[in-house]
Amino acid sequence: GAGVSQSPSNKVTEKGKDVELRCDPISGHTALYWYRQSLGQGLEFLIYFQGNSAPDKSGLPSDRFSAERTGGSVSTLTIQRTQQEDSAVYLCASSLADYNEQFFGPGTRLTVL
């Protein structure tokens, strides 16, 4: 069956531009997570959505980062006024519910010039 998909796979942008990263979770999965994988910080949690509950945004590094999940399915991570330190691989994962195995997408590699 289809796994978690993310688009684009690669994104190169200029400092100061806004970017949107998309995640399509596995159908029927109610929980969705965004993580960031960077050389300096390793793999870190950004934000978590579960059903219709308010998201846990505790991992977002600054107010330039935001995310939404429409219709309990597709999620978009938006980074405004990108900085060079935002360069990383952004990973999305979904799970059937809390405490179930998380399935990861292939990631979006963001490069900010």
Add this chain to the structure above:
Amino acid sequence: GDSVTQMEGPVTLSEEAFLTINCTYTATGYPSLFWYVQYPGEGLQLLLKATKADDKGSNKGFEATYRKETTSFHLEKGSVQVSDSAVYFCALRVGGTSYGKLTFGQGTILTVHP
């Protein structure tokens, strides 16, 4: 806060060698522990897990035992193969307001030569 510390790499081994990748953790409450693997060009995959003290997770010849007394979850394999070359991440999950959130270690790059 919760954290995971794992053995720094890279680790380079010959085929059929014994593998240990150390992982220790700090957590409030009683975490579940995981090992994830990222093969070249692929996404993160769950390798094994343990949800309570003294549990042993195993998969594909890899094993790890949840040691509460030493707050450790070391990954072992008796005989590695070239196909095991990948990045390995130790992770924990603690319940609370963010039930699914994973906290990862820095990752260990493993290269196995024929």
